[in-house]
Amino acid sequence: MKLSVFCLLVALVCQRAFADWVRQPFWYDDARRDKVAKGTVWPQPRSIQTTQQSLSLNPDSFSFSTSDDASSNANCKDVLDPAIERYRDLLFWIPAGERVSVSGDRVLGGLRVTISGGTCSEYPTLDSDESYTLEVPASGDATLRAQTAWGALRGLETFSQLVYEVDGKHKLNVTTISDEPRFRHRGVMLDTARHFLNVPYIKQNLDAIAYNKMNVFHWHIVDDQSFPFQSATYPDLSGKGAYTQDNVYTRQDVLDVIEYARMRGIRVIPEFDSPGHMQSWGQGYPELLTSCSPTNVQADIYHLGPANVARNSTYDFMQNLFTEIRDIFADDYLHLGGDEVHFQCWMSNAEIQDFMRQQGFPNTTQGFAQLEGYYIKRLLDIVEGLSVAPKRSRGIVWQEIFDNNILSGDFTVDLDTIIHVWQWNNSNFQGIPYWDELPLVTGAGYQAILSSCWYLNFISYGRDWPEYYACDPHNFTGTPQQKQLVIGGEAPLWAEWVDATNHVARMWPRASAVAERLWSPQSVTDSAAASPRMEEQRCRMVRRGIRAQPQGPSYCKYEWNLAGQAGNYVPTASGARGITGYAQQLLLSLFSCLVLTFGLS
Numbered sequence: 001m002k003l004s005v006f007c008l009l010v011a012l013v014c015q016r017a018f019a020d021w022v023r024q025p026f027w028y029d030d031a032r033r034d035k036v037a038k039g040t041v042w043p044q045p046r047s048i049q050t051t052q053q054s055l056s057l058n059p060d061s062f063s064f065s066t067s068d069d070a071s072s073n074a075n076c077k078d079v080l081d082p083a084i085e086r087y088r089d090l091l092f093w094i095p096a097g098e099r100v101s102v103s104g105d106r107v108l109g110g111l112r113v114t115i116s117g118g119t120c121s122e123y124p125t126l127d128s129d130e131s132y133t134l135e136v137p138a139s140g141d142a143t144l145r146a147q148t149a150w151g152a153l154r155g156l157e158t159f160s161q162l163v164y165e166v167d168g169k170h171k172l173n174v175t176t177i178s179d180e181p182r183f184r185h186r187g188v189m190l191d192t193a194r195h196f197l198n199v200p201y202i203k204q205n206l207d208a209i210a211y212n213k214m215n216v217f218h219w220h221i222v223d224d225q226s227f228p229f230q231s232a233t234y235p236d237l238s239g240k241g242a243y244t245q246d247n248v249y250t251r252q253d254v255l256d257v258i259e260y261a262r263m264r265g266i267r268v269i270p271e272f273d274s275p276g277h278m279q280s281w282g283q284g285y286p287e288l289l290t291s292c293s294p295t296n297v298q299a300d301i302y303h304l305g306p307a308n309v310a311r312n313s314t315y316d317f318m319q320n321l322f323t324e325i326r327d328i329f330a331d332d333y334l335h336l337g338g339d340e341v342h343f344q345c346w347m348s349n350a351e352i353q354d355f356m357r358q359q360g361f362p363n364t365t366q367g368f369a370q371l372e373g374y375y376i377k378r379l380l381d382i383v384e385g386l387s388v389a390p391k392r393s394r395g396i397v398w399q400e401i402f403d404n405n406i407l408s409g410d411f412t413v414d415l416d417t418i419i420h421v422w423q424w425n426n427s428n429f430q431g432i433p434y435w436d437e438l439p440l441v442t443g444a445g446y447q448a449i450l451s452s453c454w455y456l457n458f459i460s461y462g463r464d465w466p467e468y469y470a471c472d473p474h475n476f477t478g479t480p481q482q483k484q485l486v487i488g489g490e491a492p493l494w495a496e497w498v499d500a501t502n503h504v505a506r507m508w509p510r511a512s513a514v515a516e517r518l519w520s521p522q523s524v525t526d527s528a529a530a531s532p533r534m535e536e537q538r539c540r541m542v543r544r545g546i547r548a549q550p551q552g553p554s555y556c557k558y559e560w561n562l563a564g565q566a567g568n569y570v571p572t573a574s575g576a577r578g579i580t581g582y583a584q585q586l587l588l589s590l591f592s593c594l595v596l597t598f599g600l601s
């Protein structure tokens with residue numbers, strides 16, 4: 001018996017060691033194999049015909065030109081000219097000392113950009129046309145045609161991605177592309193309340209957003225923990241609610257971010273979440289919030305609960321604050337939050353109870369749902385009242401507002417409001433799966449954006465982007481009209497465990513998977529086929545200065561900060577052990593079995 005236990009242990013140890021030994025070379029091969037594609041586009045265009053015929057680019061003579069339409073319309077020119085300067089830099093990355101002359105090659109001389117009709121808006125909107133066509137012919141200049149400057153930006157990004165490096169030359173292949181996004185709203189969400197992110201980091205993210213053809217930066221700017229937005233109307237919001245007075249966004253900072261985003265065709269949608277998630281507001285303006293009684297009703301958070309929705313002064317405050325917000329943020333939409341309101345605190349407060357009796361709301365969950373609906377309705381009215389014709393000011397709310405509508409049987413929320421679906425049902429959260437929520441939301445006639453399956457703050461071992469890639473906003477049962485009402489999605493990165501040290505790496509290239517899902521045709525679903533393109537997109541971002549994290553063993557030609565490192569470790573193992581490795585492991589397993597059987601008998 002002792003012998004058998006001994007044999008068992010030996011077998012287990014050997015098995016483990018051999019398995020590791022055998023596996024190692026596979027990892028090694030996998031990492032070495034040239035798995036990075038060259039000159040592929042991310043996200044995959046709607047239609048692309050590429051050929052084997054390659055052209056060279058001459059960095060010294062390559063020229064961009066714009067059509068009269070594009071250069072005469074001030075709005076078009078305003079966005080297009082700086083974009084061309086940016087892409088001129090992004091296009092040629094081979095260091096001058098390593099460049100090889102292209103004389104004698106077939107050379108592409110330039111790119112001509114045309115914006116048909118020259119109809120450009122100052123700001124991108126939900127309805128902006130982002131389509132473009134790109135023609136790289138065997139001879140003559142390449143042409144990029146778009147309806148708007150926003151479409152031209154997407155086309156410039158594509159053009160820059162077609163270029164690859166071979167033996168010291170910038171090359172691209174003869175290609176024809178006709179492209180447009182599948183969804184209109186394609187965003188990432190950054191949370192600057194749990195940790196403050198300074199403006200340069202936000203801008204770096206905006207660059208990455210543009211490299212992935214996303215068009216929304218949802219700025220979850222304030223929350224329970226801090227209020228970094230500096231308001232002129234209510235200075236104590238950040239004066240007392242920010243972590244420190246260094247951790248604030250001045251009006252100028254915010255305008256700077258909006259302008260940087262506009263130049264890249266990105267909408268900035270700020271979120272001022274209420275009536276929950278408002279602890280930081282209460283630091284400077286405690287009368288805004290409900291006093292919970294007893295004070296331990298919300299054991300996890302102080303003694304103040306959600307907004308005191310019974311007081312008219314609360315609505316006056318919102319009216320004034322949102323007037324200032326409306327004045328700063330250019331987008332038609334403001335995100336009004338509305339998630340995770342804990343009813344117990346309201347239930348415990350006599351003023352709220354009195355108000356509910358007056359309004360005829362019962363002292364039940366349903367009654368509190370009605371109460372929250374009442375608040376949001378008044379807030380939406382305030383926001384809509386701030387519309388400056390011809391633009392309309394509208395709200396986006398988290399799904400609880402819609403769910404409460406159902407619960408209270410009281411459809412107070414305007415149909416123009418977009419419902420942001422975020423809940424899911426898994427080990428992290430027991431909620432309604434998105435494929436059950438979207439039919440309800442769209443069935444009631446609301447537009448929806450999806451985030452449930454794209455919470456980038458949840459991390460695990462290994463590469464997770466194929467999971468994000470698999471999730472589809474149309475994965476629910478509904479009529480074509482209902483599918484139409486799903487206008488896109490967002491990848492949120494909640495920042496409890498994320499700050500400037502890690503947020504770019506955690507977001508990219510994981511959010512790139514979401515970017516492709518939201519841009520490319522529904523039929524583009526094979527993550528294995530997408531993998532070499534994903535590798536190229538990651539290396540491209542790294543080369544452009546974005547710390548996009550790796551997706552398994554690999555290398556990029558232009559590694560992050562390679563020059564600053566003390567030489568590269570080169571493994572000494574060489575050659576594949578492939579089939580021999582398998583055979584050895586098989587023999588070892590047989591041997592283990594024999595020992596085991598022999599030992600036990």
Ligand SMILES: *[C@@H]1O[C@H](CO)[C@@H](O)[C@H](O)[C@H]1NC(C)=O
Binds near residue numbers: 039051173
């Ligand atoms: C470009 O053409 C080369 C041959 O010149 C070919 O090896 C490569 O696969 C092509 N790349 C793309 C993206 O079509």
Ligand SMILES: *[C@@H]1O[C@H](CO)[C@@H](O)[C@H](O)[C@H]1NC(C)=O
Binds near residue numbers: 312
């Ligand atoms: C609060 O405002 C509402 C709506 O404007 C109004 O009907 C109500 O009379 C006001 N209540 C008080 C106490 O001023």
Ligand SMILES: *[C@@H]1O[C@H](CO)[C@@H](O)[C@H](O)[C@H]1NC(C)=O
Binds near residue numbers: 347353363
């Ligand atoms: C409301 O209901 C809760 C329990 O559901 C109860 O504890 C509380 O006393 C009620 N409040 C009023 C004012 O009826």
Ligand SMILES: *[C@@H]1O[C@H](CO)[C@@H](O)[C@H](O)[C@H]1NC(C)=O
Binds near residue numbers: 430432
């Ligand atoms: C969520 O999952 C749990 C466990 O699998 C299940 O019991 C529950 O019914 C699910 N909830 C919804 C709303 O689907």
Ligand SMILES: *[C@@H]1O[C@H](CO)[C@@H](O)[C@H](O)[C@H]1NC(C)=O
Binds near residue numbers: 435453470472475476
């Ligand atoms: C699609 O929806 C079904 C439920 O209808 C669900 O079981 C499946 O997991 C969903 N697929 C993805 C990739 O989310």
